[in-house]
Amino acid sequence: MxxxxxxxxxxxxxxxxxxxxxxxxxxxxxxxxxxxxxxxxxxxxxxxxxxxxxxxxxxxxxxxxxxxxxxxxxxxxxxxxxxxxxxxxxxxxxxxxxxxxxxxxxxxxxxxxxxxxxxxxxxxxxxxxxxxxxxxxxxxxxxxxxxxxxxxxxxxVRDNLTNQFLIVMGLALFLTVVTIIYLSRIITKPLIHMKEATQKMSSGEHDVFLREDRDDELGELARAIQRLSNDLLRLKNERSDFLASISHELRTPLTYLSGYAEIVKRENLTSEDRKRYLNIIKEESQNLTNLVKDLFDMAKMDQKGFMVEKEKVKLCELIGDVRGKVIPAFENKGISLYTYCDKDIMISVDPERFSQVLLNLLDNALHYSEKGKSVRIEAIHHEEDVKVEVIDEGEGIPAEDLPYIFDRLYRVDKSRSRKYGGSGLGLAIAKEIVEKHHGGISAKSELGKGTTIQIVIPGVEN
Ligand SMILES: Nc1ncnc2c1ncn2[C@@H]1O[C@H](COP(=O)(O)OP(=O)(O)O)[C@@H](O)[C@H]1O
Ligand SMILES: [Mg+2]
CATH class of the missing domain: 3.30.450.20 (PAS domain)
Structure with missing residues (x-):
């Protein structure tokens, strides 16, 4: 049966x-x-x-x-x-x-x-x-x-014909049996294996192994399923890694919070010290809020139905607005911020999200540059596309870290990033948003000389 x-x-x-x-x-x-x-x-x-x-x-x-x-x-x-x-x-x-x-x-x-x-x-x-x-x-x-x-x-003659007809009929029956056996060996078996593999996958087992050495469509299918299984396994691992990092990220500020709250409770504290500790508590809770906000943004973008609401935007105006928002912080730290923008550049983006990308990049440029340095935003036409670069003269990123800076929670120097309230999610979020706009984001950096983050997105006609 x-x-x-x-x-x-x-x-x-x-x-x-x-x-x-x-x-x-x-x-x-x-x-x-x-x-x-x-x-x-x-x-x-x-x-x-x-x-x-x-x-x-x-x-x-x-x-x-x-x-x-x-x-x-x-x-x-x-x-x-x-x-x-x-x-x-x-x-x-x-x-x-x-x-x-x-x-x-x-x-x-x-x-x-x-x-x-x-x-x-x-x-x-x-x-x-x-x-x-x-x-x-x-x-x-x-x-x-x-x-x-x-x-x-x-x-x-007629009887001969009938006999031959019957012989051929018997031959056909025989051939059919052979065909069924052949088909079940050649076609159905691998299909059954693949079906079992996908069932295994959907029930959460990931040690799927399929023979992939055929060079026909069945081989292609087997390879596709194997790839899917590997991807699933990778995703699963990534997810548990991510959860582990997140819980670590949450634990650190919480430890600070309860620690400093304990200290503040002491009675023999000068009012100055108390103020200092309360400030730390305030900063840490701000960090925590930022982290949770970033996480929430990530989660939203991971959702399937996440949509960017694109509209035609004058890029130079958008950059002007962003500049207006960050300039006090730059002035505060003594870093000059310059912008250059080709006239009349139009792009089709979700203005709020695209501003967020630029804010994240400028945030990094600000925090990883020293006083007296300068940061430049450049927006130019680049063939059919538009190229936006944020160029700083800051500390730069070590070459071995460069490939990972767009990964979630990746930070070159954890304590450094923490100090200013970084979550390690800024670039990951920027990347997701840019990709949702069918664009690409990349980084060039030289240690001690500075970093350039480049965004290329499709331009639109005026
Ligand atoms: N302009 C920059 N100069 C130097 N390092 C940078 C710059 N931008 C990003 N990085 C490095 O990449 C890491 C990831 O950046 P990001 O995702 O924005 O996280 P963070 O919250 O730490 O800013 C940072 O921790 C930092 O080490
Ligand atoms: Mg950042």
Whole structure:
């Protein structure tokens, strides 16, 4: 039962194969049976008529006993038979024994007799195919030549055809069985393996291993499923890593909070110290709020239905707005902020989210640069696209860390980042947003010299 259920596809294909062969064969058989056989009968009866006529021609010239006997003698050696009668249908000569069926045919030939032709053409049930030719002398009918052909020969041919049809049918059945076995080995087996693998995957098992060495579509499918399984495994690992990091990230500020709260409770504290500790508590809770906000943003973007609401925006204006927001912080730290923007650049973005990207980048540039340095925002046309760069002269990023800075929670220097309230999510969020706009983001950096973050997004016509 199990075998049957599992190989349903092979059985279906096999049956399809069998049905098409049977249909094809039946059509062929019908065509052969009726076409070939009828043609054969026609040729044989025509020959029979012609033979009868030629006997008749001889007998019209010499309707004497010796010629009749001679004709009868000739026919006795042939497959056909002849019966010669007078005009009253009395038998004068015959080549073979006259059976009742022959007598019967001669009697039933009345209509055909005067014209001559086929008396009995039904080879299927009658024992003979027969013809008649009238013998005339001086315009008067003096007798008849009856010709008979045994239908056994034709029926033999028919039986042969039927036998061959049955043999081919048996062969088709055999081929079908072979096909079903072949199909179930070649096609259904790997399919079943793949089905089992996907079932395993959906039930949470990830040690899926499929044979992928075939170079056909099934091999491709197996490779795709294997890739899917590997991706799932990677995602699962990433998720648990991420959760572990998150809980760590949350624990640190919470430890500070409860620690400093404990200290503040002490009574022998100068009011200055108390103020200092309360400030730390305030900062840490601010950090925590930022982290939770960033996490919330990430979670929102991970959702399938997350949509950016794009509109046509003048990039230079957007950059101006962002600059307005951050300039107090830059002035506060003594860092100059310059902007350059090609005139009339239009982009299609969600303005709020795209501003957030720039704010995140400027935030980094500000925090990783020292007093007296400068930061530049440049926005220029770049072929069909628009290129926006945030360039700083800050501390730079070590080459070995550069590939990971867009990863979630990745920070080159954890304590440094923490100090200013960084969560390690700023660049990850920026990357997600840029990609949602069908753009790309990348970083170049030289340690001690500065960092450039580059965004390329599709431009739009004015
Ligand atoms: N302009 C920059 N200069 C130097 N390092 C940077 C700069 N931007 C990002 N980084 C590094 O990349 C890390 C990830 O950045 P980000 O995702 O914004 O997290 P963070 O919350 O730490 O700012 C930072 O911790 C920092 O080490
Ligand atoms: Mg940051």
């Amino acid at each position: 199990q075998f049957k259920r599992k190989n349903r596809l092979a059985t279906k294909l096999g049956m399809l194969f069998l049905t098409s062969i049977v249909i094809l064969e039946s059509v062929l058989f019908v065509v052969l049976y009726f076409g070939f056989l009828n043609e054969r009968v026609r040729v044989e009866t025509d020959a029979l008529v012609a033979r009868g006529n030629s006997h008749r021609d001889v007998l019209e010239n010499h309707f004497d006993p010796s010629t009749r006997e001679h004709v009868a003698l000739m026919e006795s050696e042939a497959e056909t038979q002849v019966v010669i009668t007078d005009e009253q249908n009395h038998v004068l000569s015959h080549s073979n024994e006259i059976t009742t069926s022959i007598t019967h045919i001669i009697k039933s030939a009345e209509e055909m007799r005067s014209k001559g032709g086929i008396i009995e053409g039904d080879w299927g049930s009658a024992p003979f195919v027969s013809t008649v030719s009238p013998i005339r002398s001086k315009g008067e009918v003096v007798g008849y030549v009856y010709m008979f052909l045994d239908t056994g020969g034709i029926r033999d």
